[in-house]
Amino acid sequence: MKSISLNITKAASFLAEGAVKAYEPKVKAAQEALENGTCEGNDFLGWLHLPSSITPEFLNEIQAVANTLRKKCEVVVVAGIGGSYLGARAVIEGLGNSFAWLVNDKKNPTILFAGNNIGEDYLFELTSFLKDKKFGVINISKSGTTTETALAFRLLKKQCEDQRGKEEAKDVIVAVTDAKKGAARTCADKEGYKSFIIPDNVGGRFSVLTPVGLLPIAVAGFDVKQLVAGAAEMEKACGKDVAFEENPAAIYAATRQALYTQAGKKIEIVCNFQPKLHYFAEWWKQLYGESEGKDQKGIFPAACDFTTDLHSMGQWIQEGERSIFETVISVETPNEKLLFPHDDENLDGLNFLEGKRVDEVNKMAELGTRLAHVDGGVPNILVNVPELNAYYLGQLIYFFEKACGISGLLEEVNPFNQPGVEAYKKNMFALLNKPGYEAESKAIQERLANEK
Numbered sequence: 001m002k003s004i005s006l007n008i009t010k011a012a013s014f015l016a017e018g019a020v021k022a023y024e025p026k027v028k029a030a031q032e033a034l035e036n037g038t039c040e041g042n043d044f045l046g047w048l049h050l051p052s053s054i055t056p057e058f059l060n061e062i063q064a065v066a067n068t069l070r071k072k073c074e075v076v077v078v079a080g081i082g083g084s085y086l087g088a089r090a091v092i093e094g095l096g097n098s099f100a101w102l103v104n105d106k107k108n109p110t111i112l113f114a115g116n117n118i119g120e121d122y123l124f125e126l127t128s129f130l131k132d133k134k135f136g137v138i139n140i141s142k143s144g145t146t147t148e149t150a151l152a153f154r155l156l157k158k159q160c161e162d163q164r165g166k167e168e169a170k171d172v173i174v175a176v177t178d179a180k181k182g183a184a185r186t187c188a189d190k191e192g193y194k195s196f197i198i199p200d201n202v203g204g205r206f207s208v209l210t211p212v213g214l215l216p217i218a219v220a221g222f223d224v225k226q227l228v229a230g231a232a233e234m235e236k237a238c239g240k241d242v243a244f245e246e247n248p249a250a251i252y253a254a255t256r257q258a259l260y261t262q263a264g265k266k267i268e269i270v271c272n273f274q275p276k277l278h279y280f281a282e283w284w285k286q287l288y289g290e291s292e293g294k295d296q297k298g299i300f301p302a303a304c305d306f307t308t309d310l311h312s313m314g315q316w317i318q319e320g321e322r323s324i325f326e327t328v329i330s331v332e333t334p335n336e337k338l339l340f341p342h343d344d345e346n347l348d349g350l351n352f353l354e355g356k357r358v359d360e361v362n363k364m365a366e367l368g369t370r371l372a373h374v375d376g377g378v379p380n381i382l383v384n385v386p387e388l389n390a391y392y393l394g395q396l397i398y399f400f401e402k403a404c405g406i407s408g409l410l411e412e413v414n415p416f417n418q419p420g421v422e423a424y425k426k427n428m429f430a431l432l433n434k435p436g437y438e439a440e441s442k443a444i445q446e447r448l449a450n451e452k
């Protein structure tokens with residue numbers, strides 16, 4: 001089996017010689033702190049050896065519940081936000097047909113997502129679409145109390161029960177939540193829903209390899225065993241005893257921190273040349289944004305889909321402020337083959353591409369872009385993925401998770417908390433006069449009155 005691989009040559013050239021290697025002792029210390037559980041946030045290290053600890057029996061249990069949903073539902077709505085949403089969507093879109101919801105060949109249920117926004121039109125349109133559908137719901141929330149998810153779930157639960165009857169609804173509503181706490185747990189236990197537990201020591205953004213990601217991915221028809229096998233392989237490849245130079249997570253973490261602290265590169269743009277990876281970058285953004293953006297520090301995680309965004313963001317990247325670097329996720333071989341046809345008239349002048357694969361053009365666009373951006377002062381890290389399948393996506397997930405843990409510790413923050421996310425929630429609850437927020441409601445109303 002091949003492996004994903006990392007190439008930092010076009011980033012190291014922006015750094016003093018030996019700058020990446022100089023991180024070796026710090027990376028070693030970070031690896032040991034993760035392994036020994038001596039770092040800050042050490043109650044959230046359950047992801048570290050998660051892939052190798054997942055048993056075939058557990059995956060069979062996930063698959064069995066997934067099969068029930070697959071059998072009984074034409075549509076499955078996955079309700080969740082942040083870490084309870086992005087991993088599943090990243091993998092499902094990464095592996096699925098780009099037009100999955102239009103193909104409708106009945107082989108797989110259509111997967112839709114909800115609970116990741118509070119758009120009234122979105123929820124109206126979703127519930128309208130579901131009116132004549134046999135649908136099920138996976139309600140995912142670690143805390144079990146997240147407003148966006150709870151709101152969507154209340155609507156979906158009622159609709160599912162109205163359409164299928166309470167008894168049948170029980171078979172097609174599944175909860176993935178805390179073992180004991182939170183409204184989602186209380187509801188699942190009271191209604192008798194099948195449920196899966198999100199381990200206490202796995203934070204949301206590190207939870208894609210728990211039932212949070214595994215169940216929706218299995219429902220969508222993808223191979224969770226391969227996903228976990230790939231992640232387990234990467235767990236070995238990024239292990240603490242692997243030599244620094246050979247350890248992709250160590251090198252990636254060290255390179256980005258060197259670019260940040262020594263070359264003034266404050267923004268990292270993850271780029272793909274395969275639109276299917278759009279949500280993978282969204283998952284990556286949460287992973288790195290919530291882990292590193294704190295204590296007034298942190299590389300800002302951004303993402304672009306190329307070549308699409310070369311026609312909108314390309315100008316900025318080529319010639320804007322030189323505070324960025326790029327990490328390109330490059331897929332070596334596409335899954336499908338499409339050749340350019342001959343055209344007698346050649347009005348578009350594209351006959352020089354006759355007989356070539358579309359991907360040949362894409363690869364030249366990719367190489368041309370990397371060279372142009374490097375020439376323009378943008379360091380470039382390359383992550384090569386042999387092909388887009390569950391195994392390599394599993395590798396990619398673990399690689400980025402492990403590098404994130406190391407990188408956060410190099411930055412000297414707690415990579416495993418996200419205290420800043422609470423600020424908007426507090427204001428929203430105060431503004432909505434949520435019971436228990438009386439003092440905050442009063443204070444925020446006074447503040448708004450003074451601002452008028």
Ligand SMILES: O=P(O)(O)OC[C@H]1O[C@H](O)[C@H](O)[C@@H](O)[C@@H]1O
Pocket residue numbers: 081082083084140141142143144145146149204205290418421
């Ligand atoms: O799984 P939940 O408890 O519903 O949380 C969903 C998400 O929202 C929170 O506000 C956090 O910022 C995220 O880290 C989390 O993944």
